[in-house]
Amino acid sequence: MAIPDRHDTEHSPQSPDIGPSAWRVAAGWLEERIGAIPVAGVLDVGPHHVRVGDSYDVHCAQIQRLAGGRLLLRLSTMLMIIPLLDSYAAPDIELNRWHHDDLFEDCTHGYLVTESASMVADLVVAWFRDRGGFGSPDELGYCTTTPKQLPRGGGMP
Numbered sequence: 001m002a003i004p005d006r007h008d009t010e011h012s013p014q015s016p017d018i019g020p021s022a023w024r025v026a027a028g029w030l031e032e033r034i035g036a037i038p039v040a041g042v043l044d045v046g047p048h049h050v051r052v053g054d055s056y057d058v059h060c061a062q063i064q065r066l067a068g069g070r071l072l073l074r075l076s077t078m079l080m081i082i083p084l085l086d087s088y089a090a091p092d093i094e095l096n097r098w099h100h101d102d103l104f105e106d107c108t109h110g111y112l113v114t115e116s117a118s119m120v121a122d123l124v125v126a127w128f129r130d131r132g133g134f135g136s137p138d139e140l141g142y143c144t145t146t147p148k149q150l151p152r153g154g155g156m157p
Contacts, residue, residue: 022136022137022138023125023129023137025137026125026137026140027118027121027122027124027125028121030045030120030121030124030125030142031117031118031120031121033142033144034063034071034117034120034121035117037063037064037065037071037144038065038146038147039065039066039067039088039147040064040065040088040147041064041065041144041145041146041147042062042063042064042065042082042144042145043062043063043064043142043143043144043145044060044061044062044080044142044143044144044145045060045061045062045063045124045128045140045141045142046058046059046060046061046079046140046141047059047134047139047140047141048139048140048141049139049141057077057078058077058078058079059076059077059127059128059131059132059134060075060076060077060078060079060080061073061074061075061076061123061124061127061128062074062075062076062080062082063120063124064082064083064085065088066088066089066090066113067087067088067089067090068089068090068091068115069115070090070095070113070114070115071113071114071115071116071117071120072090072111072112072113073111073112073113073114073120073123073124074104074107074110074111075107075108075109075110075111075123075127076106076107076108076109077108077109078106078108079106080104080106080107081106082145083104090113093113094113095113095114095115096112096113096114096116096119097112097113098110098111098112099111099112125137128140
């Protein structure tokens with residue numbers, strides 16, 4: 001299975017302060033980015049220096065916009081692919097609850113559906129800073145994948 005190299009597309013905002021305020025700035029920046037993700041779009045976050053083939057054992061976060069203003073956050077310690085979902089609507093899933101049901105085979109630490117971009121940004125920052133031991137948000141890279149829109153009109157004869 002080919003996994004795209006996503007994390008070196010962009011880097012987090014540069015900040016000379018590597019203390020808590022740099023992480024707050026990164027969380028605010030990330031929250032803005034999350035707000036701009038279109039339905040079906042994905043924002044991948046991971047260490048900017050990692051390349052596919054270097055290691056599949058790496059901290060990753062993936063945010064996908066669902067319908068109705070909802071967000072799907074997945075966290076993993078291995079590179080993730082973009083999930084092929086049967087729908088971008090999730091009206092019946094419990095919000096703000098962490099799921100560990102192995103729905104996604106590459107999602108080693110579960111997933112969450114929420115309507116809160118600030119919650120997602122805070123969780124992503126904590127994932128890398130606290131769980132991953134990253135010293136600065138400057139160590140992270142970001143990549144946005146936007147959905148393709150099929151042409152309209154024409155129809156079948």
